[in-house]
Amino acid sequence: MKSAVIVFPGSNCDRDMQVALREVAGKEPHMVWHGDSQMPEVDVIAIPGGFSYGDYLRCGAMAANSPIMREVVAKANQGTAVLGVCNGFQVLTECGLLPGALMRNASLKFVCREVNLTVEDNTTAFTFNYSKNKPIRVSVAHGDGNFFAEQATLEKIEGEGQVAFRYCNAQGELVDTANPNGSMNAIAGIFNEKRNVLGMMPHPERHADPATGGNDGRLLFESLMGALS
Amino acid sequence: MKARVFVTLKPAVLDPQGKAIQTALNGLGFDEALSVRQGKVIDLELAGDDAAAAEKSVGAMCEKLLANTIIEDYRIEIL
Amino acid sequence: MKARVFVTLKPAVLDPQGKAIQTALNGLGFDEALSVRQGKVIDLELAGDDAAAAEKSVGAMCEKLLANTIIEDYRIEIL
C-alpha cells in the first residue's frame, strides 16, 4: 500500500499518521507539502490532524483552498482512498468532499479523552477489520468536532448509510454522556457516497500501538492495507 | 478602500456560543438579554477605489473563504 | 428591541487571525486585500423599548462580559 500524508503549515499529527502508515504498510509514506501541486501515485491519501493555518478563520477553511487540495479532490473523484482525521475531517467538509460542517463543541471547550465508537458499516476499505457489534476505543482531541448538517443532508447521509462511526458508551449504546461534542446523531465519522473518502474526528493513528493506547486504531490502517495492497 | 463583512450563523443553526453568553448575561443580572447570537466581523483594507469592483471581489472572497455557506450567511458593507 | 455590539482588537494588539486570513486571501489571488482584522459581532434581543436604557445596559454588559477591555474595544449600535 502506497500512501501520502498531506502536511499543511500547522498540521501537528502528520508524524503520528506517518508512523502508523509506515508501521502497518511497511513502507514510508510520501510526506506532501501543501505548496506542492503534484500528488504522487498512491493508494491512500491521509489528511492529518492539527491546526492548519492556525485554524484561525474556521477550522480547515484555509487548508481546503490550498493548491494541493485541488489534487486531492481530483484523486478522490477518481476513486483514490482519502482519510481525513480531526483537522483532516474539517478540511474534507470545507472542500466539499464530505457533506456537513464541524462546529464548535457544544461545551465550548477543547476536549481530549478516550471515547467509544460504534462501527456502522464494516464492509468498506477502511473498516472491514472491525466488527459491527463491538465498540472500538480511540481518542478525540478537538475544539470543533460538533457535526452539523441541514435536515435534508442529514437524512440523506443516514439514508445512504454514510455514517461510519458514532460515539457510544462502553456497551455500545448511544447515550448523550458518550457524545463529547454535541454532534448530530452522535456522528463521529462519515463516508462519501462512494465510500472511498472517510472523515472522522477521533484519532486512529494514536491507537496503533498497545503502549500508547491499544490497537483499535491500527485495525483501520490494517483494513486499508488489506483492501488496497 | 475599506470593506466590512459580517458572517453569522444561519438562523436554523444552533449557536452554543450565543447561548452561553446569554446564560452568563442573565446570571450577571442582565435579565433583559432575551436572546444572543454571535458572529464574526472581518474588516478589510482594499486596494483600488471602485466600490462596485470591491463589492464583487469581496463577494468572491466570502464564497471562497470567508464564510461557509452551509452554516453561515454573510453580508458585505463597502465603507 | 435589538442591539448590536462590535468587539474588535485594539489597533496595536497582534491579530493572528486577521494576519492568517490576509495571507490566505493573497494566496488565493486576492492581491487587493491589503490588510485584514477580525472581530466579533454580538446581536442581542432586548426586553423593553427604551433606547437610552438599552444603550446603558448593553454598555454595562460590554464592560462586564462581552469585551475584554484590556485588549479589545467595543462599539454599540441600538437598532
Next chain:
Amino acid sequence: MTNYHEDTTAEIVKEHGLSDDEYKLAIEILGRAPNLLELGIFSVMWSEHCSYKSSKKWLKTLPTEGPQVIQGPGENAGVVDIGDGDAVIFKIESHNHPSFIEPYQGAATGVGGILRDVFTMGARPIANLNALRFGALDHAKTRHLLSGVVAGIGGYGNCVGVPTVGGETNFDPAYNGNILVNAMNVGVAKTDKIFYSAAGGIGNPVVYVGSKTGRDGIHGATMASAEFDDESEAKRPTVQVGDPFTEKLLIEACLELMSGDSIVAIQDMGAAGLTSSSFEMASKGGTGVELDLSTVPCRETGMTPYEMMLSESQERMLIVLKPGREADAQKIFEKWELDFAVVGTITDTGRMVLKFEGETVGDLPIDPLALASPEYDRPWVEVPMPAFVELNVPSSVKALDALKTMIGSPDLASRRWIWEQYDSSVMADTLQKSGGDAAVVRVHGTQKALAMTTDCTPRYCYAHPETGGAQAVAESYRNLVASGAKPLAATNNLNFGNPEKPEIMGQIVGCVKGIAEACEKLDMPIVSGNVSLYNETDGKAILPTPVIGGVGLMQDSSVMTKIAFDKEDLDLIVLGSSNGHLQQSIFAKQILGSQEGQPPAVDLDKEELTGRVVLSLIENEMVVACHDISDGGLVVAVTEMAMANGIGAELNIDESDFGLLFGEDQARYILATEDSDSILLAAENAEIDALVIGKTKGNALTLASGASISLSELSAAHETWMPGYMEAPVSREA
C-alpha cells in the same frame, strides 16, 4: 550630582524602576548620562526579572552538577544526558502577573515562552506541564482566572502540537491577588546537536526570525514620557497576544535550520526581547554587537528604537549565523512563511551599538553593564519550626465519611475538568498522562521514556520553609520513582512575595536551603529555573511556593508502573515508616479545621533509600501498581489507586487509627503486588519498614471493622466537585 540626558528627567528615571544608586552606576559605566533608549536598556537588564538581583546570592548555593548534567543553569534551559547520544532539555517558567491581568493570553504566552527556551537549544519539545495556584473559591475572580488560564494553556499547547501531560493545581486565599501560572516544557535533542547562546565570530551576521515586532508589552510606566504623546496610552497594550500557529512554524523552521551547520548561536527573544537576547549573546561570547534597527521587521508604522528594543512581541528569535549562510537560512524561513532579516553584525568592540536611519542612537559597553548588574544580600530572618501541636480527633469523626469529604474537596478532587482541555496524546508517545504520579512520555522511536512531574506543598513551606523546600524535591523524587523512572535532575520555579521584607527573604532562604539539601542527597541537580518575586497585593504575600519540576529516565518503558489496581487479590504493602503525623495535613485542615503545627519531617536518607528499593522492585517486575503517599495520606492514596480502575480494597486498618489512615509522613509508597514475600524481604534487607495493609478486592473500600464505602460513591465525590464548581451559573455578585 546626578545628571540627566536631555531625553530624560528624574521622573522618567524613576518610572524605569532604577534606584538612585543604580542610576549613578549607569552614569559611571557610560561616562555620561544615558539617553532614553539607553535608560530603557539599563532598566530591563537590571530588572529583577533579568538580573535575579535578590535571589542570585542564594541560587548559587543550589547543586547544579553531576555526571549526567551537560548544561546547568545559565543557558536557555538545562541539558541532561539520557544515554545513546540523546539529551533531555527542560525548564520551568512563571507567567504569573500577565495571567492575572489577562488569563487566556497570559497563560498562553507563558507556554509559548517556555517552549522557545527549550527548542532554542536544539530540542524538539515533547511535553508540557503546568503548576497552577489560584485564590479562594469564593473569590470573585477565581473561576474566571482558572477557566481563562486553562483555556490559554490548552489553546497554545494544543495548537503547537505538544502534549500537555501533567501538573498540579492548588487553591488558597493567599493567591487571591496573585495567581501562579508556572509552565514547564521538556524536549529531546541529540547531544552533538545542542545549541548555545554565546555569540562568536567577528563580522558574523545577526539574524532576526519569526514574527514582526509590535508595541506589545512595553512597560506601562514608561508611557508618560515625551516620545509617546502622539498616541493615547489606551492604544499601547502591555498584554501580549500569543500566536501558537507562528510558534509551530518557528519550531519547524528552527529545527530544520539546526539540522545543518549554519548556526553559531541562537537565543529566543523573551522578556525584554531584543535587548536581553542581543545583550546576553554578546556578553556570553565576549563580543560586541551592532544592530541596525531600521532593518527590524515591524508590525506597526513609526516604531521608535526604544519601542523596538523593549518590545516583548512573541514568537521571535535572534540567530548568529556563520558567514555566507544568510541565503540558505532565509530560504528555510521563507518556506515556513516567517519573517527573516539580517539586523546586525558581531563586532570586537565589546559594545552594543544601535543604529537607526543612519545614526547611532545608543552605545553601551556590554560587560560592565552585564557584570555590574546589582546583586543584593537582602536582610532575612529565619522562620523557626512551629511548635508541635497535639491534634485530637473528636469521636464524632468517622474515617470513611472524612475520606469522602476529603477526596471530594478542592484540595484533593480530580482535576479532570482541567486536563481534558489539554491534548495529552498528540505525538503518540504519551505512556502516562494526568491522573497518576508522574507523566511518562516515550523518547520517540526508542524503548526509553522520560517521567516528569511538578510538585510543591505551599502549606508546608509556609509552616517551615526549609522542610517545605526539601519536601517539594522529595515528593518530585517519589512521583518519578513511583512510575518506575530513575530521577535524573530538576528545574525550579521560586514564587515568593516581596524580598525586601526580611520575613519573605527568610522564606526564600529557607526554601532554597531545603531544596539544595534535598537535591544534593537525592542526586537531582537543578539544571534550570526561574524566580518570580513581589507576588503581593496590598502587602499580603502569597504562600511561599517553590515549585520543583522533576525529570526521570526509564531505560525500558515496559517496566513502567501506574497507580491503578488492575486485578483483585493483590497484596497491598506500605513501604516506609508511618508515624501518624497529622499536623499540617489535609485531614487536619479539612476535618479538624487546624492549619497549625509542624509539617512532616523530611528524612532525606530514608527518601533516597526507600526510593532506590522501590525502583529496583519495579525494575524486577515485582510491583503491579505503585503510588507514593502525599496529600491526604495513606487511605487517600489507596482510594486513588482503587478509583483509577474501579477495583476496591479490604484494608486491615483500624477505623480509629486516624494517624495511619490520614497522616502525611514522607518517604512512603504503596505497592500492589503478587509477590509480597520478595518485597518484604527486600524491605527487611534494606532496613525499611514495611506494612501489609490488605488486599485489592471488590468495588468498595473496607476497613478492619467492616465499615465500607463504595467506590462509585467515592468517585462521584471525587469527580463532581470541579465540574460543579466551574460550570455553576455565574453568580450575580461576580
